[in-house]
Amino acid sequence: xxxxxxxxxxxxxxxxxGLPAVPATAVGTIGAAMVITGALAAAPLGADDPVAxxxxxxxxxxxxxxxxxxxxxxxxxxxxxxxxxxLCVPDRLAVLVGKGIAYLAWATGTAVAAxxxxxxxxxxxxxxxxxxxxxxxxxxxxxxxxxxxxLIGSLGLALATLTxxxxxxxxxxxxxxxxxxxxxxTVTPHARYLPDRAGALLYLPDPAPPLTPVSGLLVLxxxxxxxxxxxxxxxxxxxx
Amino acid sequence: MVGMLSVxxxxxxxxxxxxxxxxxxxxxxxxxxxxxxxNGAGKSSTLRILLGLDRADAGTALVDGRPYRRLRQPxxxxxxxxxxxGAHRSRTARxxxxxxxxxxxxxxxxxxxxxxxxxxxxxxxxxxxxFSYGMCQRLGLAAALLGEPRAxxxxxxxxxxxxxxxxxxxxxxxxxxxxxxTVLLSSHLISEVDQIxxxxxxxxxxxxxxxxxxxxVTAGYPTLEDAFFALTGPTAGGR
Numbered sequence: 001x002x003x004x005x006x007x008x009x010x011x012x013x014x015x016x017x018g019l020p021a022v023p024a025t026a027v028g029t030i031g032a033a034m035v036i037t038g039a040l041a042a043a044p045l046g047a048d049d050p051v052a053x054x055x056x057x058x059x060x061x062x063x064x065x066x067x068x069x070x071x072x073x074x075x076x077x078x079x080x081x082x083x084x085x086x087l088c089v090p091d092r093l094a095v096l097v098g099k100g101i102a103y104l105a106w107a108t109g110t111a112v113a114a115x116x117x118x119x120x121x122x123x124x125x126x127x128x129x130x131x132x133x134x135x136x137x138x139x140x141x142x143x144x145x146x147x148x149x150x151l152i153g154s155l156g157l158a159l160a161t162l163t164x165x166x167x168x169x170x171x172x173x174x175x176x177x178x179x180x181x182x183x184x185x186t187v188t189p190h191a192r193y194l195p196d197r198a199g200a201l202l203y204l205p206d207p208a209p210p211l212t213p214v215s216g217l218l219v220l221x222x223x224x225x226x227x228x229x230x231x232x233x234x235x236x237x238x239x240x
Numbered sequence: 241m242v243g244m245l246s247v248x249x250x251x252x253x254x255x256x257x258x259x260x261x262x263x264x265x266x267x268x269x270x271x272x273x274x275x276x277x278x279n280g281a282g283k284s285s286t287l288r289i290l291l292g293l294d295r296a297d298a299g300t301a302l303v304d305g306r307p308y309r310r311l312r313q314p315x316x317x318x319x320x321x322x323x324x325x326g327a328h329r330s331r332t333a334r335x336x337x338x339x340x341x342x343x344x345x346x347x348x349x350x351x352x353x354x355x356x357x358x359x360x361x362x363x364x365x366x367x368x369x370x371f372s373y374g375m376c377q378r379l380g381l382a383a384a385l386l387g388e389p390r391a392x393x394x395x396x397x398x399x400x401x402x403x404x405x406x407x408x409x410x411x412x413x414x415x416x417x418x419x420x421x422t423v424l425l426s427s428h429l430i431s432e433v434d435q436i437x438x439x440x441x442x443x444x445x446x447x448x449x450x451x452x453x454x455x456x457v458t459a460g461y462p463t464l465e466d467a468f469f470a471l472t473g474p475t476a477g478g479r
Contacts, residue, residue, distance in 0.1 A: 004312075011343040018335030019328060075328050079368075083293055084326035084336075084383065088343040090292045090309040239294035 008089055008098025012072070016102055021071055026110040029064025033114035034121045036060050041125035048129070050122035051137035054115055055203050058145045061114050062196070065107045065153030066173050072103045072157050074166035082164075083240055092236040096161070103157050104150065111149035115142055137205065144202035144213065152177070152199055154224050161231035195223040242304060243269040243390035243422040245290065245318075250299035252285055258446060259285055263299070265441040265451050267424040269390070272417045274437030274454075275426040278472055282446040283426040284322070287395050290424075291320050303391065315344040315387030321394045325376035326383065329369030333360055333379050336368060337386060346387050354382040359408075373400035381409070391422040398432050410436050434464040444472035 016022045036057040040047070047053050076082040089095050119142070155176075160169035177196045184191035191197060192211055201216030211219065245267040252260040260282045267273035275283050288294040290301040292308030303311065303318055311317050327336040337351040355364045358378040363371075368379065377400045384392055392413070398406050413423045413436060427433045433440065440457045442450040449471045450457045454464070461467035 007343065007345070011339050014335070014339040014342050018331045018339065020330050079329050080322070080324050080326050081328045083322055084340065086293055087291060087320055087326075088315060088340050090311065090314060240288070 004089075004091065004094050005097045005101075008091075008094045009101035010098075011089065012098040012102035013105065016072065016106060019071065019075055021075070022068065022106065025064055025067045025071065026106065026113070029061055029067075029110050030114045030117050032064065033057060033061055033118040037118040037122040038125050041122045042128075048126060049134045049136050050119050050126060051135065051139065051142060052205075053122035053126070054118040055137070055141055055145055055205075057118055058148065058200075058203055061111070061118075062149055062152050062177060063174060064114065065111060065149045066156040066177070067153075067170065068107050068110060069103055069153035069156030069158075070160045070166055070169045070173065072099050072106075072160070074160040074164075074169050077164045078166065086240050093232070096232055096235060099157065100154075103154065107150045107153050108146070111146045114149075115146055141203045141205070147217075148199045148202045148220075151220055151224060152196060155195060155227060158224065158227040158231040161235050162227070193219055195220050198223075243420075244304060245273075245391055245393070245422060245424055246300075246302050246305075247286060247290060248300045248302075250286060250289060250301060251297045252282075252289065252294070252446075253297050260289075260296075260446045263443065263446070263448055265448055267391075267422050268439070269422045270417055270420050271438040272413055272423040272425070272436050273439040273441060274433035275424065275441050275443060276430065276433045276437075276468065277426075277428065277443035279428055281443045281472070283428075283443060284395055285446075286443070287320075287322070287393055287424075287426060291318070291322075291393060313344040313346075313387070315340065315346065315389065317387075317389055318391045318393055319384030319387060319389040320392070321377075321380040321384040321397060323395060323399075325368050325371065325379045327368040327376075327379060329367065331368055332365050333368055333371070333382075334364040336379070337382060340383055340386055344387055350386055350388070354385045357385060358382040374402060374405060377401055378405070381412075390420075392416060392424070394423070394425040396427055397425055398427065398429065406432070430465050430468050442468065442471050 037053050040053045040056050076085055085095060156169060156173045159173050163169045181191065181194045181196050184194065198211060198216040198219035201211055201213045247263055247265050250260050250263040251258065263286055277283050289296045290308065308314060333355065334351060337354065338348060341348055341351055355361045358381050360375065360378055360382060371379065384394065397409055401409060417423050437454050439452065440454050441448055442457065458464045458467045461470060
């Protein structure tokens, strides 16, 4: 990373901390993790393992990191701030690199905090049951869940770069994950190659042959490379 | 020359329509240059290309001989202000200027200085969404002044300002030019440009129809207003 990219990243971090919606999304995601894992753990027929409980909450938590990804770029196009950004940093690629790094920082912090909060909540909630708390699930799945949350949200960043607005990018990304993917999943086995399903192998215990956690990760990275590459090309070519 | 802005044979197309045709002019240090023309004449398009926001289909727009996109810390060379505040409405004015300063390695103390300079010192912690149009203009000016640049490029700077604000900005721009800086401003308000510009570039239908020292451009007409309508009207172009 060059000095200009480091400066662009520091700029973007200052910018994000000045947007109330960004810390609100992070806090909201952590709060949602607490509520959802608490409810799942309290369910009479639910899992009795804190890790398993947290992993069940991941599909809900991804809305938080997707929102962060969308906000990082989408808010530039409210009130014409993108012009100020490009007047300050005319190098389009440096702007995108800075945004990518700032997103990674916020999304990683949010995902890790939400998952840890979820683990603690699940543990406390399960300990109120009469059954003993088990710890069968491997802990690496929680790390996989954090990686998944960060990666899936970067699709929101790419789509916001393409659509140049917050709401359409949120609608497109979330409906792909929450509507299109489940519907296609009931229709065709090829749905396993959708970004959220392939990426879910990073944390879900059930295998989906022929994909493994590693090849699932590669498929998700492929989606990110294609949408991110298209977004970067469009961002460099277009008039501001 | 430091601070020289030069636009050379600029052509810009939107779809099949040519919105700028061979636009050529210079804005020199020590002078206020007014880019004057009716709405839709191509003033903003010209400035956006000069500032590296939009790409030209042909021609060059240079700052000190270099395209804006090649400037390393552009805010220290050219301060600019386009329509509106250019700040997300949920930020405070101070946060907006702080991230701008950080991006160009400008000392943070400049944030408070420019806020005071434009009369927003007391509302630095207020969200931009609560600002009036005139306050947004002042914030835009603060952003332009942040890097203590030699050149100022301002699109319709007096829009939304009250008479006291207009008088203030006139003094500010005059002072900047008298200190050796370059000022390029666009306006569709004839009287504003008449009072402040040393040089005029009159633009209509994407073409420069007259350029030169204000006295020369208006020579032969009773007022700048008469010159403006003669130059930019439907029968214009033969001068």
